[in-house]
Amino acid sequence: MEGIFLIMTLNEERLIQLNTAEVRQGPVVYWMIRDQRVKDNWAMLFAQEQAMRIKSPLVVVFCLVPSFLSAAERNYGFMLKGLAEVSRTLSSLGIAFELLEGAPRKVLPGYLKKLGAGSLVTDFDPLRIKRQWKEEVSKSIVIPFYEADAHNIVPCRRASLKQEFGAYTIRPKILKALPEFLTPFPRMRKHPFPFRGRTASPDRIKELQERIAGRTSDEVGGLKSGEDASIQHLRNFLRRRFDNYSQDRNNPCRNGQSGLSPYLHFGQLSAQRVALEVADSAAPKLSRDAFLEELIIRRELSDNFCFYNPNYDSFDGFPAWARKTLHEHRGDKRQYHYSLKQFEQATTHDDLWNAAQSEMVITGKMHGYMRMYWAKKILEWTGSPEEALQNAIYLNDKYSLDGRDPNGYAGIAWSVGGVHDRAWGERPIFGKIRYMSYNGCKSKFNVKAYIEKVNRL
Numbered sequence: 001m002e003g004i005f006l007i008m009t010l011n012e013e014r015l016i017q018l019n020t021a022e023v024r025q026g027p028v029v030y031w032m033i034r035d036q037r038v039k040d041n042w043a044m045l046f047a048q049e050q051a052m053r054i055k056s057p058l059v060v061v062f063c064l065v066p067s068f069l070s071a072a073e074r075n076y077g078f079m080l081k082g083l084a085e086v087s088r089t090l091s092s093l094g095i096a097f098e099l100l101e102g103a104p105r106k107v108l109p110g111y112l113k114k115l116g117a118g119s120l121v122t123d124f125d126p127l128r129i130k131r132q133w134k135e136e137v138s139k140s141i142v143i144p145f146y147e148a149d150a151h152n153i154v155p156c157r158r159a160s161l162k163q164e165f166g167a168y169t170i171r172p173k174i175l176k177a178l179p180e181f182l183t184p185f186p187r188m189r190k191h192p193f194p195f196r197g198r199t200a201s202p203d204r205i206k207e208l209q210e211r212i213a214g215r216t217s218d219e220v221g222g223l224k225s226g227e228d229a230s231i232q233h234l235r236n237f238l239r240r241r242f243d244n245y246s247q248d249r250n251n252p253c254r255n256g257q258s259g260l261s262p263y264l265h266f267g268q269l270s271a272q273r274v275a276l277e278v279a280d281s282a283a284p285k286l287s288r289d290a291f292l293e294e295l296i297i298r299r300e301l302s303d304n305f306c307f308y309n310p311n312y313d314s315f316d317g318f319p320a321w322a323r324k325t326l327h328e329h330r331g332d333k334r335q336y337h338y339s340l341k342q343f344e345q346a347t348t349h350d351d352l353w354n355a356a357q358s359e360m361v362i363t364g365k366m367h368g369y370m371r372m373y374w375a376k377k378i379l380e381w382t383g384s385p386e387e388a389l390q391n392a393i394y395l396n397d398k399y400s401l402d403g404r405d406p407n408g409y410a411g412i413a414w415s416v417g418g419v420h421d422r423a424w425g426e427r428p429i430f431g432k433i434r435y436m437s438y439n440g441c442k443s444k445f446n447v448k449a450y451i452e453k454v455n456r457l
């Protein structure tokens with residue numbers, strides 16, 4: 001049996017055991033959290049390999065937590081559609097899928113016990129709440145508990161052992177390790193040891209989708225959810241728009257970015273798959289390099305920030321120079337001062353800012369360039385940097401399909417608190433934090449055309 005099935009290509013450095021329990025007989029359970037896909041998923045591949053080794057069924061479990069980091073109905077709608085597809089694909093491979101409702105510590109240990117599970121596998125996520133879930137579950141189980149980094153190309157723990165200062169310090173480490181980790185994926189195989197119990201059917205997921213996600217379960221911003229749709233989206237981008245990525249990506253009037261972030265955030269698409277297809281593309285080198293810098297270096301730098309900085313979403317997480325300069329400018333007069341409600345309703349004096357906020361609310365995604373301007377203006381028009389940070393996180397997490405992501409916490413901390421950036425010339429409110437202005441935007445792109453584009457949405 002081993003000779004046939006154990007052609008495992010998982011690099012062991014992707015994997016850690018979160019407890020010291022010994023392997024047991026019984027179904028292997030993959031607790032899917034961040035990587036909500038069947039294909040190209042190292043955690044799923046490892047779980048299947050474990051199950052093959054002991055000739056046991058494989059069961060994939062998802063714990064649906066009804067309230068999660070300001071996630072709105074739109075996010076649940078997108079996620080549940082993707083999970084319905086996961087459940088169908090798994091079923092065609094002879095793998096069971098179970099959807100449990102409730103906090104993992106309350107629902108998962110009991111479920112594992114009832115099932116007689118032999119081991120538990122999960123995926124990697126640097127966010128505090130997910131780490132807490134795992135710690136709580138780990139304390140209540142007696143079976144081996146493994147975690148595989150299925151999100152980063154170079155596993156977060158391997159890329160660096162500490163919080164990095166910026167892209168310039170993590171880049172050489174990632175580039176050095178990349179050839180070892182940027183390898184092709186093996187396929188998931190039909191599982192020969194079926195699970196005999198009852199599990200969640202796609203109908204039940206549909207019913208939940210209607211109940212939890214309600215009216216907004218229609219596609220937000222026209223983006224179709226799911227693993228198949230994500231691959232289609234990637235291939236369309238590579239075929240039609242990728243050649244011009246290096247010129248167009250920073251122009252909010254153009255459709256120059258890939259639009260892949262919601263798929264990457266929900267793990268419906270593997271960044272490693274994207275990188276492999278980009279490497280095969282015949283697009284100009286400038287576009288390939290610019291895109292891989294964002295997809296690999298910047299994205300994995302965000303995971304590094306959240307993994308090693310427990311204050312990734314608070315003022316204390318900013319570098320010392322940034323905290324000092326923001327403190328020194330706390331008392332500076334604000335020409336405009338808006339409440340969270342005014343921001344949320346896009347009723348500031350600034351038509352460009354309002355357009356960016358509206359773009360996010362209507363489409364579930366704000367253009368990447370506007371995100372920087374948007375967050376910096378929240379700092380400028382709020383009573384304190386702490387309040388600005390919380391407002392920006394709240395709005396981003398609530399309205400962006402790709403929100404509640406390390407990229408969001410790092411991007412906001414960059415804009416408001418100089419994380420991964422350097423000190424710039426000193427000015428009111430911002431101190432030495434990099435500033436952005438309306439006129440600066442005007443010199444980079446056609447501000448009026450962008451506002452009109454959003455108004456037409």
Ligand SMILES: Cc1cc2nc3c(=O)[nH]c(=O)nc-3n(C[C@H](O)[C@H](O)[C@H](O)COP(=O)(O)OP(=O)(O)OC[C@H]3O[C@@H](n4cnc5c(N)ncnc54)[C@H](O)[C@@H]3O)c2cc1C
Nearest residue numbers: 257258259260261294295298299368371375403407408411
């Ligand atoms: C204030 C602020 C908030 C942000 N919030 C989020 C968020 O909630 N979720 C999110 O995924 N990204 C966030 N970003 C980062 C970036 O703006 C988005 O990843 C990007 O705009 C997503 O669009 P795209 O997929 O079309 O990007 P593309 O330009 O096509 O890039 C491809 C992929 O590379 C990665 N990437 C691109 N830019 C960055 C970046 N600056 N940092 C890290 N990874 C990057 C993303 O995974 C993206 O999907 C934020 C940035 C700022 C300044």
